[in-house]
Every structure is written in structure tokens, then in C-alpha cells.
Amino acid sequence: MMLRLKNMSVQRAGRQLISGLDCALHHGEIIVVLGPNGAGKSSLLLALAGLIPLTGELELCGKPLSSYARSELTEKIAWQGELPPTEFGLTVQQRLELSMMHGTASIEQAVASMDIGDLLNRALGELSSGERQRVELVALMLRTTPIWLLDEPTAHLDLKHQVECVKMLKAERSKGRAIMTVLHDMQQAMAIADQLILVDGYGHAEYGAAKQLCNRNHLSRLFEVALMEQGDILTPDYRGELNDEITRS
Amino acid sequence: MRRIGLIAIWQHGNDEMAMVKGVRWLMLLLTLVACLLLGLAMGEQWINPLCADSPMDKMILWDLRFPRLLTAFAVGGMLALAGGWFQVLLGNPLAEPYVLGVAGSASAGAVTGLMFVPESAWVMSAGAFIGAWVGIVVVLFFSRLGSNRMLLAGVVLAAFWSALLALLLALLPEQGLYRAFSWMMGDLSHSDLPVSLLLLVWTIALLAGLALSGSLDRLLLGERHAKALGVNVKQLRQRLLLLASAVTAVAVTAAGTIGFVGLVIPHLMRLLFGSLHRAVLPASAIGGGLLLVLADSAARTVIAPAELPVGILTAIIGVPVFLYLLVRRS
Numbered sequence: 212m213m214l215r216l217k218n219m220s221v222q223r224a225g226r227q228l229i230s231g232l233d234c235a236l237h238h239g240e241i242i243v244v245l246g247p248n249g250a251g252k253s254s255l256l257l258a259l260a261g262l263i264p265l266t267g268e269l270e271l272c273g274k275p276l277s278s279y280a281r282s283e284l285t286e287k288i289a290w291q292g293e294l295p296p297t298e299f300g301l302t303v304q305q306r307l308e309l310s311m312m313h314g315t316a317s318i319e320q321a322v323a324s325m326d327i328g329d330l331l332n333r334a335l336g337e338l339s340s341g342e343r344q345r346v347e348l349v350a351l352m353l354r355t356t357p358i359w360l361l362d363e364p365t366a367h368l369d370l371k372h373q374v375e376c377v378k379m380l381k382a383e384r385s386k387g388r389a390i391m392t393v394l395h396d397m398q399q400a401m402a403i404a405d406q407l408i409l410v411d412g413y414g415h416a417e418y419g420a421a422k423q424l425c426n427r428n429h430l431s432r433l434f435e436v437a438l439m440e441q442g443d444i445l446t447p448d449y450r451g452e453l454n455d456e457i458t459r460s
Numbered sequence: 461m462r463r464i465g466l467i468a469i470w471q472h473g474n475d476e477m478a479m480v481k482g483v484r485w486l487m488l489l490l491t492l493v494a495c496l497l498l499g500l501a502m503g504e505q506w507i508n509p510l511c512a513d514s515p516m517d518k519m520i521l522w523d524l525r526f527p528r529l530l531t532a533f534a535v536g537g538m539l540a541l542a543g544g545w546f547q548v549l550l551g552n553p554l555a556e557p558y559v560l561g562v563a564g565s566a567s568a569g570a571v572t573g574l575m576f577v578p579e580s581a582w583v584m585s586a587g588a589f590i591g592a593w594v595g596i597v598v599v600l601f602f603s604r605l606g607s608n609r610m611l612l613a614g615v616v617l618a619a620f621w622s623a624l625l626a627l628l629l630a631l632l633p634e635q636g637l638y639r640a641f642s643w644m645m646g647d648l649s650h651s652d653l654p655v656s657l658l659l660l661v662w663t664i665a666l667l668a669g670l671a672l673s674g675s676l677d678r679l680l681l682g683e684r685h686a687k688a689l690g691v692n693v694k695q696l697r698q699r700l701l702l703l704a705s706a707v708t709a710v711a712v713t714a715a716g717t718i719g720f721v722g723l724v725i726p727h728l729m730r731l732l733f734g735s736l737h738r739a740v741l742p743a744s745a746i747g748g749g750l751l752l753v754l755a756d757s758a759a760r761t762v763i764a765p766a767e768l769p770v771g772i773l774t775a776i777i778g779v780p781v782f783l784y785l786l787v788r789r790s
Contacts, residue, residue, distance in 0.1 A: 295681040296551065300730050
């Protein structure tokens with residue numbers, strides 16, 4: 212077991228976002244965190260990465276997270292979140308060099324999978340949000356930590372690279388990486404989630420197997436939006452046919 | 461091993477970039493040598509340093525002009541280093557001690573010193589040192605507001621220090637006024653700190669900066685990314701702050717308030733040598749020195765035998781260059 216959370220609570224700006232969450236992240240497993248905006252998904256990842264305070268018990272590889280020095284934590288956990296600022300003119304190559312660590316064998320594959328070979332000598336500030344997100348994903352792939360905490364890795368990406376990103380996450384899982392990721396796309400979540408954490412924005416968090424929690428009524432209530440089943444897939448009802456079915460307990 | 465992977469992908473571009481940067485380093489060093497020679501030659505009387513024979517010429521060159529050139533070089537380098545550090549510390553490439561009101565507080569401190577002991581340059585320098593620290597501490601208090609608001613706070617603080625300074629100047633005895641004005645506009649002719657001390661501070665500042673350069677680079681990605689990459693951000697900020705404020709205080713004490721070197725030079729060096737600090741810091745330490753050597757040489761010559769305060773020239777050179785860089789970057 213890589214990460215174990217017991218009775219974990221997260222607060223931001225005096226607001227209780229998540230309380231009483233118990234869950235475990237294992238080798239070769241993907242946990243997807245779902246929930247509306249502002250519900251505390253990103254804060255949960257920040258807390259697990261040791262970047263903001265949390266209350267409750269959090270064990271990393273059998274030891275309390277607080278017993279790790281920052282440098283040790285960096286060897287265990289990689290965090291991907293907001294796009295870095297561009298004011299200082301860093302180039303893509305320089306950005307990538309900053310994420311390299313011992314054990315980073317080769318970046319050719321990572322660079323090729325996100326098609327950033329032509330961007331290497333360009334400044335981050337010259338790139339679109341999608342291109343910068345691809346650079347951040349390559350920077351993540353250079354991190355050889357056993358745990359990845361990802362905050363919307365497919366944000367800003369075009370369809371092709373969303374697919375590449377999902378494929379990459381599956382491949383990393385098969386190599387034994389333990390991944391917890393926030394996603395907003397239901398289809399992507401259903402395609403890769405082994406476990407789900409649902410946070411509702413009212414302080415409640417639910418953890419369980421994806422197959423168990425990923426049902427239409429449950430997620431419709433969570434997001435306060437009508438969802439349709441199309442085969443195995445849940446998709447929002449953009450045409451409004453099911454709007455009257457929205458219920459909230 | 462990891463470098464091999466990188467090189468395999470952009471070998472050609474990398475080699476090209478390394479060559480371009482190598483040429484730029486060479487140009488920077490050659491320009492420095494040329495400026496030092498020019499600075500030696502320039503003055504009320506033109507003296508060619510390569511064929512000066514008379515004892516008088518040698519005395520002017522090596523006892524008067526050379527120490528002053530070294531002072532200008534060290535002060536300029538320190539201002540550029542401090543400017544670069546403040547920019548990373550506050551996450552804003554427009555930050556600089558001068559812009560943040562630190563120059564104003566140092567001036568107020570210096571004039572306060574002059575009021576109490578008009579004839580003592582050391583008391584004035586001590587006043588400037590304390591004033592610079594007070595200004596930096598106040599700026600840091602406002603840095604919690606975020607970098608943009610902090611810059612605005614810096615502008616308001618500069619106005620406050622300027623008002624306080626006007627009040628102090630109104631109360632200052634007449635004999636201290638000339639000294640106060642020339643110091644406030646940057647004056648290398650009355651530097652009270654020994655050249656060897658300034659060069660030592662320049663060297664220590666550069667080495668300390670280089671020791672922190674890996675962490676500084678990561679801080680360019682923002683505080684969270686830096687933390688996630690293993691940087692102890694709180695400790696780094698404290699060290700950087702101590703370093704930047706100490707170096708600023710020494711530079712201001714030595715030469716008065718000289719603006720825009722700390723703003724323009726790190727910006728220019730990032731354009732020439734990239735953003736990583738292992739290159740930006742030494743380039744800024746040299747580039748800042750070069751700019752001040754050039755400005756001081758001109759200041760000694762333009763209206764010789766009188767001298768212009770060097771701060772006027774750095775502002776005249778620095779402001780248009782900075783505006784150009786701003787427009788080019790946007």
C-alpha cells in the first residue's frame with residue numbers, strides 16, 4: 212500500500228472541504244477524484260502532496276507523512292497542478308530539466324507522446340495553454356516517483372492528446388505506478404478509474420470501487436445535472452431531455 | 461545519462477544554442493575589458509592607459525580612476541544581483557529595490573545621519589544602511605499581498621519616503637545639502653567603503669547566489685511547484701531576502717541611490733543567456749558592473765571638470781532600455 216488516509220479532513224480559507232475521508236492507494240491503481248468546482252478536489256491532492264496542511268492520519272509507505280523530509284517526499288510523490296508562471300522566460304527545455312531526477316532514463320518517448328519535440332527551444336510564454344499542459348505532462352513523465360497526484364491532467368488538451376494522456380496513465384498503472392487524479396470528464400474517469408473518491412462540496416467525501424459508485428443516479432446527484440446512459444458510458448444530457456429527473460437529497 | 465537522452469533529441473538545436481551563448485559570453489567579457497580600458501582613458505583629460513608614461517598620468521590612472529572603476533563595477537554588479545533576487549523572491553520581473561521604495565528609505569536614513577553629524581561620511585553611510593533595511597522590511601511586510609499589489613505598495617511607499625526626505629532636507633543645515641543631493645542621485649566620487657571590501661561582497665554575493673541557483677530556478681515555476689520539487693521555499697526565501705537586502709544595503713551605502721541597474725540588467729541577461737540562474741547570476745554580476753562602469757565614465761566626462769551624478773545617467777540609459785524590453789517581450 213502506497214498511501215493510506217484515515218479520517219482525513221481538509222480545510223481551505225476556514226471552510227471545511229472534506230471531512231472523515233478513509234481511503235487507500237495501492238501500487239498499480241488509479242483513484243479518480245470527482246466532484247463539482249470548489250468541492251476540494253485540488254485541495255485534497257495538495258494536502259496529500261504535503262503542500263497544504265491536513266488533519267487526520269496519512270501514511271506513506273507505512274510511515275506517517277509528517278515523518279518525511281521535503282526532499283524524501285519529492286522522491287516518493289510527484290504532483291501536477293496549475294500551469295507554472297511564464298514571466299521569467301523559461302524555455303520548454305529548461306522547464307523539463309527542472310523536473311528531472313535520478314532515474315530519469317530517457318525523455319524521447321515522453322516528448323514524442325505529447326508531440327512537443329518542436330517546442331523545446333520556445334519560451335513557455337509563447338505557448339498556448341494546451342501546449343503548456345503537454346509540457347507539464349512530459350515534465351511529470353520525467354518524475355520516477357512511485358506515486359503521482361494529478362490535478363486535471365487532460366485540462367486544455369485537444370482530443371488527440373486527451374486520448375494520449377489517458378493511454379499514458381493506463382500504461383503507467385500497468386507499470387505499477389499508484390495514481391490519484393482529479394478529472395472532470397466522466398468518460399475518461401470511467402475508462403481508467405479503479406476506485407473513486409466523490410466529493411460533494413458540502414464536506415462529504417465518499418470512497419469506493421469505481422464500478423460501485425459510477426452509476427447514473429449517484430453521479431447525477433453529485434453534479435446536480437442529468438446524465439444519460441449510452442451503452443457503458445455516462446454522458447451529460449446536453450439536449451435537456453432528462454432535466455426533470457435531477458434530484459438532490 | 462539523462463543528459464544523453466536530451467541531447468539525442470535536440471542535439472542540433474542544443475549545440476547551436478550553446479555556441480550562440482558562448483559567443484555572447486565572449487562578447488560580454490570583451491565588452492567589459494573594453495569598457496574598463498575606456499573608463500580608464502576617459503575623464504577631464506584623455507589618457508591612453510596602454511601607453512601612459514608620465515608619473516602624473518600613472519597616478520591618475522591607477523590611484524584615482526582604477527579604484528573608482530572597480531567601485532563602479534562592484535556596486536553595479538551587486539545592484540544587478542540584488543535586483544534579480546528581488547524579482548524571483550517576489551515572482552515579478554518588474555521588482556527592484558529602487559522601484560520598491562528602498563532607495564527612498566535609504567536616502568531618508570542617509571539624510572537623517574547628515575542632520576545629526578554633518579561632517580561624518582560614516583554616519584551618513586550608517587544611516588543609509590539602516591534606512592535600506594527599514595525600507596526592505598516594510599516592503600516585505602507588504603509582499604504578503606501578492607506581487608502586483610506589492611509593486612503598487614512600493615510606489616506608494618516610495619512617495620512616502622520621498623515626502624519624508626523632502627521634510628528632512630528642509631530641516632537640513634545648508635552645508636549638508638550638496639552632499640545629500642549628490643548622494644541621492646548616485647555618487648561614486650565619495651564612496652567611503654574600501655574597494656577591496658566591495659569586491660569581496662560582490663564575490664561572496666555571486667557565490668552565495670550560485671549555491672542557491674538550483675532552488676532559484678525551481679522557484680521560477682511558482683511556490684507550489686518548487687515545493688513539490690523538493691525546495692524548502694520558506695528557508696530559501698529567508699536566505700534570499702537576507703542576501704538581497706544585505707547586498708542592496710552595501711551597494712546603497714557605497715554609492716547612494718542608483719536606479720534601474722537592478723531592473724534592466726537581469727532582464728537583459730535573461731534574454732541573452734536564458735532564465736536559469738547558473739548563467740543569469742554571473743552574467744548579471746558582470747553586466748551590472750559593466751553598465752555602471754560605462755555610466756560613471758560618462759558621468760565623469762560629459763561636463764568635465766564637473767561631474768554628473770551617475771544615477772541620472774543610469775536612469776537615462778535604463779528607462780528606455782527597460783521600456784524597449786517590455787514592449788519586445790509583450
